[in-house]
Amino acid sequence: MSSMIATRDAYGETLAELGGEDPRIVVLDADLSGSTKTGVFAKKFPERFFNMGIAEANMVGTAAGLAAVGKVPFVSTFAIFAVGRAWEQVRQSVAYPKANVKIVATHGGVTVGEDGGSHQSVEDVAIMRAVPNMTVIVPADGVETKAAIRAVAAYKGPVYVRLGRNKVPTIFPADYRFEIGKGTELVAGTDLTFVTTGLMTAQAVAAAEQLKKEGVSARVVHIGTVKPLDQEIIVKAARETGAIVTAEEHSIVGGLGSAVAEVLAEQCPVPLKRVGVNDRFGTSGKAEELLKYFGLTAENLVETGRELLARK
């Protein structure tokens, strides 16, 4: 059994480490520091932590100002508020000037659970992906989160990182090297490829195992950076396996599935199926129930894989 850790916990830990390594790092939060785990940094470096209150737009603008005088601001709140409430501040004050602001949002997707549709961001990746200059990262587990946060701190420019609320299984080895813009082949396969991001990657690995028992060889390619997208690894998978299933804890409109569809349509059209939230808002429920409700499980991927093979 692999260990379980929430990506937000991995973030809090790494951010506190980075604070000791780089005095330019400052952290801003909007009354959710316990939930986003920036509180870990706040405890260690209170003078470099700014709780901006429940005022996300002002928080993002302030971060842009801090970046303009040479600081490296990490800004955190729930995904719905980081991307929703502060969208135009992200666009104008951060992305347009290419400000060195890191927006690390937690509570992405439907696994937010009981809080319901008002709090479940199913469109944040699409919105951030559409903004020029923006890098978009969706880690699959704690190991990748730690590596990604370090890469993001070293990178100069605006980044959006989407993290989750709940514990997820660790799928990457401790020595995993994260590179912005690079996908990773996790499982080799020849009949079809699962191209996945976030917590759906663990589901895809499980689905590939199940399909293997049925004599189907499924490849799993994890996309940690949704933008810029690793087009090479996707086109290669399309050429070699001839069928692609994408999966994400996000709307099928505008996220990873759309990004992959764009690449395939232009470079290597093969049968494609997008698994994700089907252009709907979220709803209250337990995280596990919601993953089933929205069709975001290994079983759904197995079924979709079979369907797609029939079309090949």
Next chain:
Amino acid sequence: MNELVTHLEEKARQLRVAIVKTLHASQSGHTGGSLSAIDMVTALYFHKMRHNPTDPAWEGRDRFVLCKGHAAPAQYVALAEAGYFPREDLMMLRRLGSHLQGHPDSKGTPGVEVCTGSLGQGLSMAVGMALGLRLDQRDNRVYALLGDGELQEGQVWEAAMAAAHYKVDNLCAMVDANGLQIDGEVTKVMNVNPIADKFRAFGWQTLEIDGHDMAAILAALDQAETLKGGPTVIVARTVKGKGVSFFENKAAYHGVTPSDEELPRALECLGCFEE
């Protein structure tokens, strides 16, 4: 008047019991801010507002917007008690398929006017309702209940400016000033005080009361109705978690629900020994 106050106080006590039971059943949701708001919610639903539980869309109704949408349990227990839907529904709070979503959702819950939950957006919608009702020459009033942490959102002050500019005197905002938000005391996280002075500077008429004094709540609501020429805000000093001693004034109980062990003790605090 005294009889009415006693009646509403008892109603509020019963609704506190319902909040505690509901949140114990859901094991997810916001206890502190529901308990601090319930006296005002009770005064609105069981005395001040004109509304019709058997016809939630009745045109003659006054409107209520729970801007601090996380206190949905306070509104839900009032709606159930008033008869908008069966009390049993409360036990389904936040469950998959339930109409009682984690935050108020006008698509599914009878008696809920708009969707809230993202703080800072409610007052704008209340201003819009007040403007629209006035355009139609209706005398319906609009009530908006905000949190004090919520006042940190800039949009609240954009709405405050617009309400005064357009002189919407059919609008009454209420601030549940319990002094706490998630990360701690409002004054320490991001000071919003002095609240009444700020609203006054924005052109509002202000009333300041103890938000757990039922007679004072009723008097303020009546007075607000007589104040013409612009919007009125009632700044109500409250205690987060009010009524359950071990929840009171604790930021940690913002989003925590009563455990199995805490339930009987919480009910006891509320004079309820049936369990």
